[in-house]
Amino acid sequence: MERTDDLKIVKVKNVPKRKNKDTWAIIGFIAPAFLIYGVYVIYSIFMTFYYSLFDWTGIDSNMVFIGLENYIALFRDGVFWTSIQNNFLLVIASLFTQLPIGLIMALLLFSPIKGMRLFRSVYFMPFLMSTVAIGILFIFIYEGNYGLLNSVLGVIGLESLQTAWIGKESTAIWAVIATVCWQFAPFYMILFRATIVGIPEELYEAADIDGATGWQRFKNITLPLLMPIIVTSAILSVIGSLKYFDLIYVMTGGGPNNSTELMATYMYKQTFTNFNMGYGSSISFAMFIIAFIVTLFILFGDKQRKGNDS
Numbered sequence: 001m002e003r004t005d006d007l008k009i010v011k012v013k014n015v016p017k018r019k020n021k022d023t024w025a026i027i028g029f030i031a032p033a034f035l036i037y038g039v040y041v042i043y044s045i046f047m048t049f050y051y052s053l054f055d056w057t058g059i060d061s062n063m064v065f066i067g068l069e070n071y072i073a074l075f076r077d078g079v080f081w082t083s084i085q086n087n088f089l090l091v092i093a094s095l096f097t098q099l100p101i102g103l104i105m106a107l108l109l110f111s112p113i114k115g116m117r118l119f120r121s122v123y124f125m126p127f128l129m130s131t132v133a134i135g136i137l138f139i140f141i142y143e144g145n146y147g148l149l150n151s152v153l154g155v156i157g158l159e160s161l162q163t164a165w166i167g168k169e170s171t172a173i174w175a176v177i178a179t180v181c182w183q184f185a186p187f188y189m190i191l192f193r194a195t196i197v198g199i200p201e202e203l204y205e206a207a208d209i210d211g212a213t214g215w216q217r218f219k220n221i222t223l224p225l226l227m228p229i230i231v232t233s234a235i236l237s238v239i240g241s242l243k244y245f246d247l248i249y250v251m252t253g254g255g256p257n258n259s260t261e262l263m264a265t266y267m268y269k270q271t272f273t274n275f276n277m278g279y280g281s282s283i284s285f286a287m288f289i290i291a292f293i294v295t296l297f298i299l300f301g302d303k304q305r306k307g308n309d310s
Helices: 002-051 069-075 078-108 116-128 131-142 148-155 169-197 201-209 214-242 246-251 263-273 277-309
Strands: none
Touching (some): 131 246, 169 246, 214 277, 246 263, 263 277
């Protein structure tokens, strides 16, 4: 009996050692990722806020501490408020254009149409193209004198609608937003399609036996099971729209007359064109705070929805 008890004691004592080894192995594997994330994300956020407290060109070593004066100036800056408005226009357009179009295209890929494999490649092609190439392409499409869009409008007898699409303040932002939505809708199509593929076929077979229509199948099976990826896609869309930069910079540079300015383009101009690193850092940190608050709002809304469903 004593020998058996000793063996039991040995086994019990060996369990924590094994757990400690597993814990250190896990830490060893994830430590490099956490280190990179900490240096390039967490540290950068704190340093952005630190630089925003100074009047600094970003080049010389003369950094003058001015406290929150950059943020006070930011709240009084009309261009900054215009950029926020344009960013939220892009957010709304992305949520209510890119996601629905991506879902529709994903559903079409499951329709019994011949050559759907070709359509799958065609649908995804805009997302594979270089942003600079897309920007240059749509500059020629929107060009006021010989652009493709105005030429088509002339052919179908709608000359009254012809205009300089990216040369007028009233139309430039909408022209660029349409281009952004055209580029990124295929990305969400792939996310939705991958999720739909994972839905068990037995659910649809049971719905067919019960006599459910196509709309009822979508409403009661597909859409509820897609909600987690829809929430994830919404967060990606919001964050991407709030920090968007490249296509705006290529097509309009924030013009005409700051009508297409976004927070990221305005931050770039202040930092690397006007050499005002402190003020540019305050814009960058404001972008982070806005994106963080909006993301929390989406997550809280999804949590409330799950609570109501349960």
